[in-house]
């Protein structure tokens with residue numbers, strides 16, 4: 240078994256940011272371009288929220304969340320072209336994106352034991368990854384999961400721009416309700432970890448005025464520069 244405490248942080252490309260900032264779509268595109276793996280850490284929290292709800296429990300009940308986490312056979316891949324997420328034999332890839340799960344996920348994310356458990360999973364996945372590096376995106380990757388990674392990026396955009404992009408994805412949903420849900424989730428999540436301000440040494444990429452290809456290029460440029468500096 241891999242000792243994750245000794246895994247070189249150099250395998251992490253750490254990207255954090257608020258909901259709808261483009262973390263998943265941009266990270267996936269960057270991973271494809273560089274031939275790296277891709278890890279969507281939010282999908283683990285979402286899968287656990289799904290697991291809690293599937294048991295008829297409430298994610299605001301920390302004891303129920305801990306009990307569900309104690310028997311949580313989640314399976315995540317690192318292939319940027321395969322987002323499949325399983326809990327046991329159940330394929331939950333689509334279900335974990337449903338608004339009922341998005342609305343419940345902050346409950347599991349605020350349980351410290353859960354965070355410690357999934358962080359170990361993330362480090363183990365990266366340590367065993369058959370890729371030279373893995374683009375790992377979430378909320379606390381730059382600060383808690385891989386604070387020593389040579390490349391750490393905070394990907395952000397103005398709240399109204401993020402809300403508009405997310406509403407554009409969810410055709411048929413009420414735009415104001417989508418925006419309110421996104422801001423509510425950020426408010427809950429940012430009480431647990433700070434992903435709205437860059438920690439020391441973390442590079443900010445603000446995509447407010449950038450289109451999607453420009454954002455990918457901006458992130459690739461930061462990676463190239465920081466990897467170059469790290470190699471010396």
Ligand SMILES: Nc1ncnc2c1ncn2[C@@H]1O[C@H](COP(=O)(O)OP(=O)(O)OP(=O)(O)O)[C@@H](O)[C@H]1O
Pocket residue numbers: 256257258259260261262263264265281404405408446449450451452454
């Ligand atoms: N620079 C950009 N310009 C235009 N659209 C963008 C840009 N970046 C991302 N998007 C779009 O914004 C939407 C939200 O992006 P994405 O799902 O990657 O965000 P996220 O940060 O992973 O969100 P969440 O944390 O809620 O999962 C997607 O439809 C994506 O294609």
Ligand SMILES: Nc1ccn([C@@H]2O[C@H](COP(=O)(O)O)[C@@H](O)[C@H]2O)c(=O)n1
Pocket residue numbers: 258280281282284285344345348376377378379380424428
């Ligand atoms: N490193 C992380 C990643 C995610 N979360 C929690 O999971 C939720 C879903 O994440 P998405 O990236 O899919 O939006 C998010 O709202 C957080 O509650 C986290 O705490 N830490």
